[in-house]
Amino acid sequence: MPERPTGRPGRRVTAVPPALAEVERRMVELAAATCPPGFGPVLGEGDPTSPLALVGEAPGEREVAEGYPFAGPAGRLLDDILAELGAHRMQMWLTNVVKCRPVRRDGERLTNRPPSAAELAAWLPLLTAELEAIHPRCLVCLGATSARVLLGRGFRLTEQRGQWLPGPLGTRALATFHPAYVLHLEPHDPAASRAARETVKSDLALALTCLSQAGTP
Template sequence: MSAVEAIAALRDETVAALTLTLDQDQIQVVFGVGDPTSPLMIVGEAPGPQEARQGEPFVGPSGALLNETLGELGVSRDQVWISNVVKVWPLTRSGRSVRTRPPTAAEQRASWPFFERELEIVHPRVLVLLGGTAARAILGKNFKITAGRGQWRDGPRGIPTLATFHPSYVLRLQGMDAARGDEVLAQFKQDLRRAVERAGFGGGGTKEE
């Protein structure tokens, strides 16, 4: 079975299993997208409301920043595999309003077996983790993004792994402190540049089997 066939089968299985856990506001399961043969896999923590509506990870402002940064490096969104550790939108209600919250341990456990198999199928040369929640889920609960971002580590299956800021944090910081936001944006872009280069883009962008 090819990677494309295997990831399609896993998508169907993931959606079937996790749909049973959804409430009406969570809308749908959000599986990974892109090229499952890519040498680069980019992983966030969980979908938000826009992702839940569209059924695709990183489609809101965070996704726009991610796409823009990849584009500056000569890589399109469909040349990488983009996903989240948790496959459903973690939300909390306050009256009639619904807000995003960090995923619970139970939500992470429910999605984890599917994420592990997703990672096994894609088996990238390089793994990028966006944000502290995703990094702690994969690199260990003691990981701190402010101290550990930009450092290469041995990730699952020995894959070279780099954690960096979540693009939503970059955007939020730019709105509060322009100077600090620009500094963090530069770090985010530099981290992605290093990941893209280590993944071997420029020579086709697809793993040799």
């Protein structure tokens, strides 16, 4: 079995609970059986005791190289927005639905692609087990893929983002644009990119109220 990427030292602010360690062992096994060598897994990071978890789609090239989620440009944008809101990623748990990088061949290059239905189905039970192990009160779905996995196939991001909805396992969940979408817009439509960034910031500001309400029933 290949060794799991460990990421940078200190990427977790508390010891991993035994239940989460067992789930991550199963994730490594699934990755060894289904993912090409060198494409993951990239496991979660942050505070596994936090009441707030952010769930993205899948790791990209940078995430696989660094060994932790949201390590590339989209992650830096996420960090910038959180900083503007007075928060830091290590106050929450960050993970992805799929833990291995999905790729397609584009000539001589491998590029990212959305996870297939089969990949989502394979990883969903372990995402559910991961959330059961850390039992957050609130979820943020970053992007449409995460939202449809966690909130149902009929979820419409542009219409339903930015509002608390009943989530899985008794959580409250809201969805917002993935930071990668904001970056994708930038070269083509800078105004739309700026607007999307402000939308993400507004939605995350709402999500961060879960941290301030951590002690409330």
